[in-house]
Structure formats: C-alpha cells, structure tokens
Amino acid sequence: MKYPLRVVSVERSLYExxxxxxxxxxxxxxxxxxxxxxxxxxxxxxxxxxxxxTMGGSEELLFVGGGFLEVLPERVTVLxxxxxxxDEISLERAEEARRRAQExxxxxxxxxxxxxxxxxxxxxxxxxxLRLARLRRS
Amino acid sequence: xxxxxxIVRRIDSIKNTQKITKAMQVVAATRLxxxxxxxxxxxxxxxxxxxxxxxxxxxxxEYKHPFLVRREGTRAVMILVTTDxxxxxxxxxxxIRAGTRYMTxxxxxxxxxxxxxxxGRDFLVRFRRNVIADSSGLPDxxxxxxxxxxxxxxLEEYTRGDVDAVLLCYAKWISTLKQEPVVRTLIxxxxxxxxxxxxxxxxxxYEPDPESVLDALLPRYVETQVYQAVLENKASxxxxxxxxxxxxxKAAGDFIDSLTLFANKVRQAGITTELMEIVTGAEALRTxx
Numbered sequence: 001m002k003y004p005l006r007v008v009s010v011e012r013s014l015y016e017x018x019x020x021x022x023x024x025x026x027x028x029x030x031x032x033x034x035x036x037x038x039x040x041x042x043x044x045x046x047x048x049x050x051x052x053x054t055m056g057g058s059e060e061l062l063f064v065g066g067g068f069l070e071v072l073p074e075r076v077t078v079l080x081x082x083x084x085x086x087d088e089i090s091l092e093r094a095e096e097a098r099r100r101a102q103e104x105x106x107x108x109x110x111x112x113x114x115x116x117x118x119x120x121x122x123x124x125x126x127x128x129x130l131r132l133a134r135l136r137r138s
Numbered sequence: 139x140x141x142x143x144x145i146v147r148r149i150d151s152i153k154n155t156q157k158i159t160k161a162m163q164v165v166a167a168t169r170l171x172x173x174x175x176x177x178x179x180x181x182x183x184x185x186x187x188x189x190x191x192x193x194x195x196x197x198x199x200e201y202k203h204p205f206l207v208r209r210e211g212t213r214a215v216m217i218l219v220t221t222d223x224x225x226x227x228x229x230x231x232x233x234i235r236a237g238t239r240y241m242t243x244x245x246x247x248x249x250x251x252x253x254x255x256x257x258g259r260d261f262l263v264r265f266r267r268n269v270i271a272d273s274s275g276l277p278d279x280x281x282x283x284x285x286x287x288x289x290x291x292x293l294e295e296y297t298r299g300d301v302d303a304v305l306l307c308y309a310k311w312i313s314t315l316k317q318e319p320v321v322r323t324l325i326x327x328x329x330x331x332x333x334x335x336x337x338x339x340x341x342x343x344y345e346p347d348p349e350s351v352l353d354a355l356l357p358r359y360v361e362t363q364v365y366q367a368v369l370e371n372k373a374s375x376x377x378x379x380x381x382x383x384x385x386x387x388k389a390a391g392d393f394i395d396s397l398t399l400f401a402n403k404v405r406q407a408g409i410t411t412e413l414m415e416i417v418t419g420a421e422a423l424r425t426x427x
Contacts, residue, residue, distance in 0.1 A: 008183045010282045010365055027346055041194065042345035043354045068355065070190055070342075077186055081358070082283065 001035040005051065007062060007078040014062060014080065015051065023050040024069050024078070025128075033071055040071040046121075046128040049078065065125040082125065098126030142408060145401040149394055156390035162225070163383035169278060170314070170376035176279050177311075177369045184362050191355050192332040197341075198348035204297065205356045208326045211302035213248035215270065215292045216241055217324070219308035219367050220258030221375040222275055229309055229317060229378040230257040236319035237307035238267070250301060252288045254368055270295070278372060282365045289364050293357060296325055304360070308367040309374035315381065317374035322367075324360050 005022060007015035023032045025047030033040075034055075044067045051060040065082035218237050220230045234257075241249045251267055253259035256274045263269055271291035276284055295301045304325040309317045344351050 006182075008186060010180055010183045010362055011279075012179050013182055027350070039342045040345060041190065041342040041348075041351055043351055068190060068351070070186075079183060079186055079190070079358075082281075 002053075003035040004075045005078075006075065007049065007064075007080060009067075009080045009082065015060070017053070019051055019053050020055045021052040022076070023048075025049070025064070026069065033069075033076060036073075037071050037076075039073060040069070042069050043067075044069055044078070044080075046125045048128070048131075049080075063129055065128070066121070098123060098130065140404065142401060142404045145397060145404060149397050149401065152390050152394050152397070156387055156394070159383045159386040159390060163380055163387060166376045166380040166383060170373060170380060172278065173369065173373040173376055174311075177366065177373055180362070180366050180369060184366060187355070187359055187362060188330070189332075191329055191352075191359055193342070194344070194348055194352050194355060195329055196332075197344070198352050201349045201352065203349075203352055203356050205325050205327050205360070206329075209302040211247070212245045213250075213301045214241060214245035214303040214305055215250040215252060215295050215301045216305040216307055216321075217252045217254065217288065217292055217364055217367075218258040218262070219306070219364075219371045220253070220255030220261075221371070222256040224257065225382055226375055226378040227382040229374060230255075230261075232317075233307060233309050233319045234258055234261050236321060237305075238262075240305070240307070240321045245303065248301065250295065252292045254285060254288055254364075255371070276368065280368065282361065285364055285368055286361060289361050293325075293360065306364060306367055308371045309378075311370050311373040311377060314377045317378055322363070324363060327356060327359065 002018040002020050005015065005017060005019045006013070021032060021034050023030060025045045027043040027045060031042070044064055046065045047063075049062040049064045051062065052058075053060070062080075063082075064078065064080045067078060067080040070077045070079070216237055218234070220233055224230075237258075238249075249268060251258075251262050251269045252271045252273075253262060253269055254273055254276065259269060259272050259274055271288045273285055273288040292304050296304050303323060306322045306324050308320060310320040311317055
C-alpha cells in the first residue's frame with residue numbers, strides 16, 4: 001500500500017510522490033515507515049533517507065542533515081535541514097568539509113560553546129555525507 | 139558660450155551612461171523574477187514548520203522553552219538585513235533608519251547588531267554601533283548555511299541572558315514600486331494561533347518527547363524566518379534597483395534632449411555670427427570699392 005511522501009528543505013522541495021516504504025535516521029535510531037503507521041513526530045539525525053516506491057524495490061537515496069519527520073494517517077512529511085540527492089553529493093566536497101570542521105575543532109583558538117556545537121554538527125553532517133557517497137559508489 | 143564640440147561630447151558621454159543604466163535595469167528585472175521564485179520556494183517548508191510547531195506547542199503546554207518566555211528588560215540584538223551593493227534608491231537608508239530608531243525607542247539599555255549585508259554593516263560601524271557578527275556578501279540565492287553563523291551568534295546572546303529580545307529588520311516586498319522596512323520580534327517568539335476550523339489534529343507519538351521536538355524546532359523556526367527575510371530583501375533590492383535605474387535612464391534621456399536643444403542653439407548662433415561677419419566684410423569691401 002502506498003502513501004504520499006513529501007520531502008522539503010528551506011531551499012526547495014526535494015521529493016514528492018507515492019511511496020510504500022521509507023527508512024529514516026531518527027533520534028532513537030533507524031526507523032521504517034509503511035502505510036498506516038501510527039501518527040509520529042520525530043527529530044532526525046544527519047544521515048540517509050531511503051525511499052522505496054515499491055517495497056523492496058529500487059531505492060532512492062536522499063541525504064538529510066537533520067530535521068523532522070512527521071507521520072500522519074494520510075501523509076508523511078520530512079522537514080529537512082540540509083537535504084540533497086545522493087548523486088549531488090561529491091565525495092571530494094564532503095571530505096573537504098569534514099577536514100575543515102576537524103581543523104577548526106583541533107585548532108588552538110578556543111571556541112565558544114555555540115561554535116563548538118556548530119562544528120560538531122558540521123562534522124557529523126560531513127561524515128554522514130561521506131558514508132552515503134561511498135554507499136552510492138559501491 | 140561653450141563650444142559646440144564640447145556639448146556634443148557631453149551628450150555622447152551621457153548616452154553611454156544611459157546605456158549602462160538601461161542594462162542594469164534589465165538585469166535587475168531578471169534577477170527580481172529569480173528572487174521572487176526563491177521566496178516562493180521556501181513557503182512549503184515554512185508553512186509545514188509552523189503547523190508542526192503549533193501542534194507540538196499544544197501538546198507541551200506546561201513546558202516553556204526559553205525562546206517563548208517574555209523577559210523584562212530593554213536590551214536587544216537586532217539582525218539587520220540590507221543589500222551589499224548600492225544604487226537601490228532609499229531602500230537601505232529606510233531600513234537602517236527604521237531599525238535603529240526602533241531599537242533606541244524600545245531597547246534603550248543596550249543595542250547589539252548582527253548584519254547581513256554590507257550597507258548596513260558599514261553604516262553601523264561608521265556610527266560606532268555594536269556590531270557583534272556579520273555575514274555579508276551573500277549570493278542571490280544563498281544556501282541557508284550562509285546565514286546560520288550570524289543567527290547562531292544572536293541566539294547565543296539570548297541564551298546566555300545577555301539580551302532580552304532578538305529582532306529582525308528587513309525590507310518587505312509589497313510591489314515592484316513599494317518596499318517597506320519591517321521590524322519583527324523573533325524572540326520571544328510568538329507562534330500564531332492555529333485557525334479554529336482547521337479540524338482536530340492527530341495526536342502524535344513524539345520521539346523522544348514533545349519537549350525535545352519543540353527544543354529542536356524553535357531555533358529552526360527562527361532561522362527560517364531570517365532566511366526568508368534575506369530572500370525577500372533580495373527581491374526588494376532588485377525592485378528598488380529596477381525603479382532607480384528606470385528613473386536614471388529617463389533622467390539621462392531628458393538631459394540628452396535639453397542638451398541637444400542647447401547644442402543646436404549654439405551651432406545656429408555660430409552660423410549667424412559667421413554670416414554676419416561675411417556680410418559685414420562684403421559690405422565694407424563694396425563701400426571701399
């Protein structure tokens with residue numbers, strides 16, 4: 001059974017269509033959503049969002065850098081902080097972003113807590129992107 | 139009387155300027171359309187976010203996130219959105235004036251600024267206002283990441299208890315001819331009430347719990363508002379620029395017209411003088427002969 005799914009980021013809409021199954025990276029671990037899932041609102045951690053239009057069929061991969069997942073009886077919405085299609089992610093760019101974040105963290109300059117959080121997030125996002133890009137490649 | 143050649147040279151130079159202003163007008167019109175599309179693109183996310191915020195807020199009624207608590211005190215940080223480049227008429231001046239005036243009126247104790255846009259930053263720095271962060275030089279369609287650092291600094295000020303409010307000032311796009319400076323309070327955040335006839339809301343399972351969802355949502359909500367303001371300010375910028383350049387093109391045209399008239403007069407005067415000289419010369423020769 002299919003249900004309508006919509007993935008939006010602040011910048012644009014990334015996915016709109018009927019799907020049977022998605023797997024997202026929730027705050028309490030991975031979770032899969034099929035039709036008639038109980039209404040749910042959860043925080044997403046940076047990671048892949050796997051979309052299967054038919055159960056067990058070919059998968060569409062999206063990268064989500066944190067966000068929210070809302071499951072309603074009639075539809076499912078993902079509010080993504082930074083979202084992009086897996087094919088848009090370049091391995092080099094992700095690698096560089098991670099290196100930058102690590103340098104910042106290891107730097108001699110003392111960081112304010114807000115900056116620290118910002119860099120930790122940047123690092124987490126960069127690593128998740130890398131994992132996803134590698135997954136895509138293999 | 140100036141030489142005829144000089145006036146013609148002046149007309150040519152104004153014609154060149156007119157070509158430039160005309161080109162800038164066309165470019166601004168194109169970019170305006172793109173900026174408007176960018177504003178449109180943020181709508182689905184913003185609307186959805188508000189909806190989720192309202193339902194989560196209804197669930198976690200006892201819980202008061204610090205962003206929702208009204209503080210007594212008159213210290214504030216303002217996120218001031220302006221353009222990076224000039225030639226936009228009175229847009230930036232209006233913005234800066236509205237923003238700073240609001241701050242001195244309502245928050246006399248302490249005023250801090252986060253600037254998004256070179257014009258606002260340069261103005262505030264020149265007048266020795268307290269600019270605590272700046273993310274200027276944003277492209278036409280910036281990714282939200284570009285503005286986050288500035289917003290983070292403002293939010294941190296509030297979280298630390300150094301200020302009592304976070305404000306946002308930008309130029310609201312009303313029509314191509316009209317843009318208005320708007321000052322909005324981001325924190326304490328006012329979540330607009332959900333419409334009564336929206337129907338009953340499904341009761342969610344919150345993971346991990348409504349409070350953490352609200353915790354994560356509120357900063358996003360603020361960021362989204364700033365992001366939308368930046369995009370809308372871009373639309374205002376190009377509208378204002380388009381009109382300013384249209385006026386400049388027209389003014390150049392008027393200038394060329396009056397100068398051409400003047401040039402013709404000068405030329406005619408020259409011819410008349412020469413004719414007079416010839417006639418007088420011939421007359422003198424005849425009487426002498």
